[in-house]
Amino acid sequence: MTALSINLNKIALIRNSRDTEYPSVAVHAARCIAAGANGITVHPRPDQRHIRADDCYELASMLNVEFNIEGNPFAPATKSDRIGVSDYPGFMEIVRLTKPAQCTLVPDTDSQLTSDHGFDLRKDGDRIAPIIAELQGLGVRVSLFMDPDPLQIRLAKSVGADRIELYTGPYAEKFGTPGQDTALSQFISASETAAELGLGLNAGHDLNLHNLFLFKNSVRNLLEVSIGHAFTVDAIEMGLDKCIKAYLSCLR
Template sequence: MTDLSINLNKIALIRNSRDTDYPSVTLHAARCIAAGAHGITVHPRPDQRHIRVSDCFELAEMLNVEFNIEGNPFAPAMKSSRKDVADYPGFMEIIRQIRPAQCTLVPDSDAQLTSDHGFDLHRDGERLKPIISELKDLGVRVSLFMDPEPEQIRLAKSVGADRIELYTGPYAEAFGTSQQDAVLQKFIDASILAGDIGLGLNAGHDLNLHNLLLFKNSVSQLSEVSIGHAFTVDAIEMGLDACIKAYLRCLY
């Protein structure tokens, strides 16, 4: 079975739209776990637009399932613009202090609305090698956010990653169109290659209750999907517990 990790960024974004602690990120994490989710994912960006540094530490203290923290490993420390929100200490410093089960490295910037591409390891591979080595020394499993490009996937193995997370935005965009099969085939080929060279496989971005089942049934050796945006919308419509169960049915 493929594990379901719920990304709580959108819950934090709703909270941050008001000067309040409601809705609670940790309470939502607990509810997701009680409903059957296998893990929790957060992506703390330097501007703390949604998940804050404090959320990461509070989640680390209460979680009894896998904790996956995503982010750009090159993100530096940043002063907070709010007195009631702690400064951002730099992505790697968060990981050093928390040591989550998994760290997903993502090549995003503050200017991006959301993560929208994988690493170019011709450009960033050498910079990533010592970071990946440090994370593994800390006992943290390392996943790299990648496009389904064979050459790049081979490079992910060579720089020391344990897993890759395939960026599934292009699949979600092509789903239900004449391009669906051709785009999906790229992900199928990428999953086969990852398995052949000993890389674990995760996937995420724009997966939802409409497109997830086909993806899961098509790609091989899929260990984990992380879902946040669609989950949050579906939970509003269906209720959180029913929503978790609906996603789990796609993954069994």
């Protein structure tokens, strides 16, 4: 079955709206795992607007399922301007200290509301390759956040990635419209290219209870999906345990 990794950024975002430790990211991680989630994903950004460096350290010390940390490998260290919030040590330093099972490298910036495109490895490949090698030397599996472009996926293989995570925003945008099948066909083609190259395949962004079943049953060899925004909304409506089970049902 395709693994379900729950992204807890939005839980942290709610916490950060007040000067408090409630709701607890660690407690919600434990609840997701108890309900059947196969992994936990976080995306610490330099502005620490949701997940903070300290959250990553706490989760790394407690998780008994796969831990996936995603972010921009070029994100530098920054000073915190909030009392009680530690400085951001840089994305790579967080990964070095936590050694998660998987690190998903994403070409985002603080100016982006959320991740909205994959790597252009024609431009960034030479910078990415030594980072991949370092992470693999730490025993961390490396996935690259990619658009469904077969040429770029071949470059992901050439720079040493273990997996790719397909950015599924364009599929979600077209789901339920006349453009749905055309959008989905791009992801099917991308999955076939990944399989041909021996790359593991993950997916994420705007997947939800409405569009996940079709995607999972159309795309070849899908190993993992990470879901956060829709999960948080659905958990409010359905309750966390029922929500996890509903997503797992889509992946069976």
